[in-house]
Amino acid sequence: MLLGAIPLLPFVTFVVLLLVGARLPRYAISFIGVFGIACSAICALICASTYTGVQTQIYWAWIGNINFAFYLDPLSLFMTCMISFVATWIAVFSVRFMDEEDGTARFFGSMNLFVASMLVLVLADNLLLLLLGWEGVGLCSYLLIGFWYKNKAAGRAATKAFITTRIGDVGLLVAMLFALVLLGTLNIQDLLGQAAINWKPGSMEATIIALCILFAATGKSAQLPLQTWLPDAMLGPTPVSALIHAATMVTAGVYLIARLSGLFALSPIAQTMVLAVGAATLLIAGLCALAQNDLKRVLAYSTMSQIGYMFLALGAGAYSAAMFHLLTHAFFKALLFLSAGVIGYCAHHEYDMFKLGGLKKLLPLAYYSFLVGALCLCALPLVTSGFYSKEFILSGVLFSIDGGVFAWMSGLLGAFVTGLYTFRAITLTFFGEAKTPVVHKPGPLMAIPLGVLALFSIVLGFLQTPEDLFHIHKIADWFAGSFPDVRLHSTLILPEWSTLLIASAVSMIGIAVGLLAYKKSRPVDSVFTRGLGFDDLYGLAVVVPYSFLSRLLRRDIFGEMALSFARTVYSMAAFLGRVQTGRLTDYASLITFSLVVILAFLVLR
Amino acid sequence: MTSVIESPLFLASSIFTIGLLGFMVRRNLIFLFLAVEIMMLASAYAFVTLSNQFSDVDGQLMFLMILAVAAAELCVGLAIMMRFEERNKSLNADAADHLKG
Numbered sequence: 001m002l003l004g005a006i007p008l009l010p011f012v013t014f015v016v017l018l019l020v021g022a023r024l025p026r027y028a029i030s031f032i033g034v035f036g037i038a039c040s041a042i043c044a045l046i047c048a049s050t051y052t053g054v055q056t057q058i059y060w061a062w063i064g065n066i067n068f069a070f071y072l073d074p075l076s077l078f079m080t081c082m083i084s085f086v087a088t089w090i091a092v093f094s095v096r097f098m099d100e101e102d103g104t105a106r107f108f109g110s111m112n113l114f115v116a117s118m119l120v121l122v123l124a125d126n127l128l129l130l131l132l133g134w135e136g137v138g139l140c141s142y143l144l145i146g147f148w149y150k151n152k153a154a155g156r157a158a159t160k161a162f163i164t165t166r167i168g169d170v171g172l173l174v175a176m177l178f179a180l181v182l183l184g185t186l187n188i189q190d191l192l193g194q195a196a197i198n199w200k201p202g203s204m205e206a207t208i209i210a211l212c213i214l215f216a217a218t219g220k221s222a223q224l225p226l227q228t229w230l231p232d233a234m235l236g237p238t239p240v241s242a243l244i245h246a247a248t249m250v251t252a253g254v255y256l257i258a259r260l261s262g263l264f265a266l267s268p269i270a271q272t273m274v275l276a277v278g279a280a281t282l283l284i285a286g287l288c289a290l291a292q293n294d295l296k297r298v299l300a301y302s303t304m305s306q307i308g309y310m311f312l313a314l315g316a317g318a319y320s321a322a323m324f325h326l327l328t329h330a331f332f333k334a335l336l337f338l339s340a341g342v343i344g345y346c347a348h349h350e351y352d353m354f355k356l357g358g359l360k361k362l363l364p365l366a367y368y369s370f371l372v373g374a375l376c377l378c379a380l381p382l383v384t385s386g387f388y389s390k391e392f393i394l395s396g397v398l399f400s401i402d403g404g405v406f407a408w409m410s411g412l413l414g415a416f417v418t419g420l421y422t423f424r425a426i427t428l429t430f431f432g433e434a435k436t437p438v439v440h441k442p443g444p445l446m447a448i449p450l451g452v453l454a455l456f457s458i459v460l461g462f463l464q465t466p467e468d469l470f471h472i473h474k475i476a477d478w479f480a481g482s483f484p485d486v487r488l489h490s491t492l493i494l495p496e497w498s499t500l501l502i503a504s505a506v507s508m509i510g511i512a513v514g515l516l517a518y519k520k521s522r523p524v525d526s527v528f529t530r531g532l533g534f535d536d537l538y539g540l541a542v543v544v545p546y547s548f549l550s551r552l553l554r555r556d557i558f559g560e561m562a563l564s565f566a567r568t569v570y571s572m573a574a575f576l577g578r579v580q581t582g583r584l585t586d587y588a589s590l591i592t593f594s595l596v597v598i599l600a601f602l603v604l605r
Numbered sequence: 606m607t608s609v610i611e612s613p614l615f616l617a618s619s620i621f622t623i624g625l626l627g628f629m630v631r632r633n634l635i636f637l638f639l640a641v642e643i644m645m646l647a648s649a650y651a652f653v654t655l656s657n658q659f660s661d662v663d664g665q666l667m668f669l670m671i672l673a674v675a676a677a678e679l680c681v682g683l684a685i686m687m688r689f690e691e692r693n694k695s696l697n698a699d700a701a702d703h704l705k706g
Contacts, residue, residue: 577706580704580705580706581702581705582701582702582703582704582705582706583698583699583701583702584637584698584701585628585629585630585631585632585637585698585699588625588628588629589629592625592629
């Protein structure tokens with residue numbers, strides 16, 4: 001019963017704010033908005049503490065033999081707790097961030113609808129309900145990116161995000177249709193079972209469905225080839241960037257692949273594609289992050305890159321590593337975005353790094369929280385959660401048969417580049433001389449969420465440590481049995497402690513070079529700044545032909561036929577209306593004329 | 606010569622037609638009124654003629670009523686014409702075409 005309350009409470013909050021929100025005073029809207037998500041988090045934590053095992057809660061029979069049902073297993077419980085907990089603290093932060101904005105009812109309503117949809121997505125027991133949540137988060141992403149609707153660029157960015165993810169959704173729909181026709185069911189557990197029975201590993205059907213799912217996941221998670229929307233999505237309010245485009249919606253793709261891991265296990269081709277997409281994205285996004293001038297765009301490309309790491313792990317079969325990194329990334333990326341939000345709130349939404357500077361002294365709250373997040377992102381050895389989760393991924397990738405040395409090396413290169421761009425951003429924003437004054441001061445409503453996120457960013461790392469280093473394996477134990485076993489090499493290429501050292505060294509070198517090399521940086525405008533030309537490519541290859549075709553087809557035969565009736569009637573009306581001159585004498589003439597005609601007819605008949 | 610009754614009716618209809626044609630072509634409100642009066646005269650004459658023909662005095666009563674109605678109508682019409690002239694600064698009936706189209 002409590003399970004159903006988890007997505008229901010934010011949904012009810014959304015309805016309340018939708019109906020009466022505009023008439024409520026500001027403190028009431030903020031309280032209701034935060035309360036909905038906070039109650040959801042409390043319910044999730046209660047469910048977690050009373051978790052007894054895998055269960056399905058069926059609420060009602062929906063369509064055919066598809067039910068509105070929630071499936072609670074280690075994976076969905078993990079996601080549920082993470083989503084609701086992080087969302088709560090971001091909502092608390094937004095109360096202060098939005099305290100001078102209009103339309104907060106719309107903001108908190110959309111945020112609650114988003115949390116409800118995301119929770120439905122992760123708890124769904126069948127693909128149709130998952131699609132409901134999937135589309136819901138896409139809608140809320142549109143509403144929230146375009147929150148400042150008077151800014152036309154934000155509206156265009158929102159449309160771009162929605163359309164790009166929609167293109168990915170075609171993949172999900174095709175996969176669902178295939179599953180329904182070939183396997184006869186959309187229930188996820190039944191689907192996986194039937195697939196395992198009917199299809200051998202490497203079969204064509206499994207590969208097609210898995211590739212379609214991968215396409216859908218790249219759309220939502222902003223990976224190649226559908227990654228172009230994420231940097232532009234930064235035009236929305238910063239808490240939105242923290243919640244949707246760092247911690248939650250962009251992880252929906254990772255969740256989808258992890259959920260259907262049984263299907264990917266049947267298709268080595270698809271799994272290799274996941275690996276390739278992950279590796280390519282993490283490198284390309286890292287390089288693009290190095291060439292950005294805007295702080296939030298650096299963080300956007302950073303998110304893209306880190307989700308590339310998760311895809312890398314998924315492709316190598318290291319599912320628990322991907323989920324662990326998802327968890328730690330949610331916390332430290334939200335921390336990074338909210339620190340940027342402090343800067344934005346206090347300095348008139350100025351995010352251009354070359355116009356900021358010296359914020360270490362002016363905004364110590366932002367500096368220290370950003371620093372903690374940045375060190376986690378760069379995987380500073382031993383004390384940060386990012387180190388443990390990235391290490392879990394890299395060792396999983398190296399030692400699994402599906403992964404390999406090349407994937408591992410791209411992960412290492414990515415770690416180096418991560419250090420570079422992160423500390424470039426820190427050098428430009430926080431060190432040096434201040435170019436923009438600070439007009440606002442942050443308050444406790446901002447400091448407390450930052451503190452909580454920072455604490456968890458450090459502490460959560462200790463849920464899974466390598467064998468040679470404390471050997472804690474809480475995460476691996478939690479997910480035991482949920483995923484297909486990772487296929488390890490029988491003999492290890494390198495001993496584990498040496499991979500640990502190599503990874504740590506790479507991270508630290510990256511941090512050091514990043515700190516030293518960018519002191520005298522200038523604004524940059526290269527092909528990397530513009531996302532490697534993908535926007536222009538898609539504009540030319542997709543947008544131009546589509547607009548041309550739609551303009552061509554605007555006048556179609558049926559429309560013209562229908563309109564021709566209307567046009568005929570109008571022209572006849574205009575013509576016949578000329579009889580009505582409004583003049584008395586003309587009407588008298590008409591009467592006389594008609595009278596003569598009638599009389600003539602009667603007389604001469 | 607045709608039968609007795611036809612000549613006066615012929616005269617009445619001629620006068621009526623003259624009035625009708627006058628109504629159709631005139632622009633000035635006073636002349637329109639004049640034309641209406643002519644038409645009323647013609648119909649009144651027809652009434653009197655027929656009362657003589659059928660030796661029924663009701664026709665002549667009708668004649669008196671038509672005269673009274675014409676007089677009353679004249680008063681109201683003059684009042685309307687005065688207001689019309691104040692608004693439109695002329696007595697051109699073509700100026701009152703607001704119900705055009």
